[in-house]
Amino acid sequence: RGTGLTNNLLQIDVTGDSDAEAVARAKALAETFVADHVRRLRQAAEAESKSLLDQRDSMRKELAEVNKSIGDRSPDDEPNASASIESLFARRAELDSRIAEFDQRAAEALTGTPEVVAGTQIVDAPHAVRHSLPRAVVTDAGIGLALGLVLGLALAAVGAVVADRPVLRREIA
Structure with a gap:
């Protein structure tokens, strides 16, 4: 039986025919739980990173379209088009900034995971508890x-x- 004591602490109670069997069961269950928890943490971090990178790639495509629109303009275009060109340059600057932000967030999503994984451990070794x-x-x-x-x-x-x-x-x- 597993009881959540806090949001990051789990107490496992196990029974067995002997103390040694109960301790072995508790140890196996704790190791399995830690391994599963670590796997889930990594999957969540990878999924978040992939999502952020997909958004970044989408913005890069949009940036390529904006750059193409800027490149298609000729300096001899009518003076009224200067406002349109200015808005394209502003959009390009915004997209550059957001792409850099998504790169950074994707890197942070993967960077913090090893620290959390390293801190995920069995706190107290399994031991038999006497009941009188x-x-x-x-x-x-x-x-x-x-x-x-x-x-x-x-x-x-x-x-x-x-x-x-x-x-x-x-x-x-």
Whole structure:
């Protein structure tokens, strides 16, 4: 049974016919979980990087079209076309900037993964935990006794306050 303790910590409880078997099962399960987690981290990073690179390639195609449009213009074009050429140059600058940004983000997506993978590890080695039935019974009985005492005292206090209330009303009237 696996219990998530925090967003990055998992506790695994395993049973077996012997302590050695339970420890071996826990170790195998923990190693399998870590390997699967690492594989998923790498796949997610690669998918994110591929998506960013695909977007970058799409923008490069658009940049090539803008460059072609700029190249097709002749200096002898009418003066009214200068605004159009200016907007093409602005678009080219924007595309250059976004392409560089996508390159950087794709590199960062792959760069951070090895650090996370290196930090993914088994924190505590698997070990057998002793369970004592008499100790559990004594602990549960002590907790029950303490809770019963507290609830009994609270109930007695509430009963005393409620019982005195009608007497006070009669005296006031």
